[in-house]
Amino acid sequence: MGEYKIQNLITRNFRNLHPVNINFSERINCIFGDNGNGKTNILEAIYFLINKKSFRKNNAFPQILSIDSEKSQIIISALFSKNNSEKISVSVKMECEENLWSINGKVKKTDEEIGVVFVNPFDSYNFYNQSSFRRNWFDANISQLNTEYKNGLKRYQKALKFRNILLAKRPNKLVEQIAAIDVEIGILSEMICKKRVDFIKDLNLHLNDIFKKIFAEEYKIELSLNSKFMSLSSNQITKKMGENLSKELKNGRTISGIHLDDYIILFNQMNSYEYCSLGQQKMSYLGLLFAYIELFRYKYGSYPIVLIDDISGELDRYRWSRFIKFLEKGKFQVLITTANENFKDELDKIIGVNKIFIKSGQVCN
Ligand SMILES: Nc1ncnc2c1ncn2[C@@H]1O[C@H](COP(=O)(O)OP(=O)(O)O)[C@@H](O)[C@H]1O
């Protein structure tokens, strides 16, 4: 993975965005506009191009196709610079049934591994309130840093799905087949658990420093894994998986496994899920995210592109201005949106900031 920066974006028929060329600078880009004008749509288009999926729930083709379009086709295209030398254009042509990807004008599946980190206003809330969100957060971020984890997790999910199908159908050779799957699940679970623990250890190394760097406050934030399978060998995990079989036969599905692991965040030694204010949650979530970005840089020698969608809610002016100063000091490319008039001026103060104003899907100056 090299260091990628997005230079421009052109979309056609993507949601409410007009087909204009939006240019980005290598450092801080602020996207301003009132609610519902297309700020998040810009970030969504970029995210889609890089990750081949959206962060929004309603993202089926008919939903994202502009209601004003004459043709049933969406195009998203962007130019990236790689390691400050190469230029790479990535585009996707979407039609109802298929998405066609091109790199530098040649039709092929993108094999460019472009690092991107995205944060939106609900992420910290979801992170603190939904264990499934936390699991996905960790799985996606560990996967971005570790291919073995990514592939192992895919295999685990496949094995789990098969296990559940068997439990629901109860074929004759059920017990033998489950036992065979549990051997694989044991091996994969051991690896996945170890990698989660390592990742948390690495995050913890950066967490308090980053938090202090952003918000100039001393808090002790500590992450830990909450898993029944921690430090067990693959054989022990296989055995543990088998212990629930009679109950699972009744339920028709698997009731335990590392897919149900959770994560705990201690904030000054208190459980942050119960104890933190919304503002503190947002702050510690941002600390977590930027600690992750440090790990990303450590692993790949370069930063990801950082997309920040209107996160000013719940942050007071002091925290917001600290956060902006932190971004200003950084070395990564940032695209940050806001509709918050009160906080615009802090963004305006950044030297050399690229300002993009968006109104009804159109870029204005
Ligand atoms: N398929 C579509 N066609 C046209 N407009 C759309 C489509 N999907 C969403 N929109 C419009 O996009 C706007 C939302 O854009 P968004 O980027 O979320 O705004 P914000 O600037 O608040 O982030 C809404 O006005 C919505 O009606």
Ligand SMILES: [Mg+2]
């Ligand atoms: Mg928005």
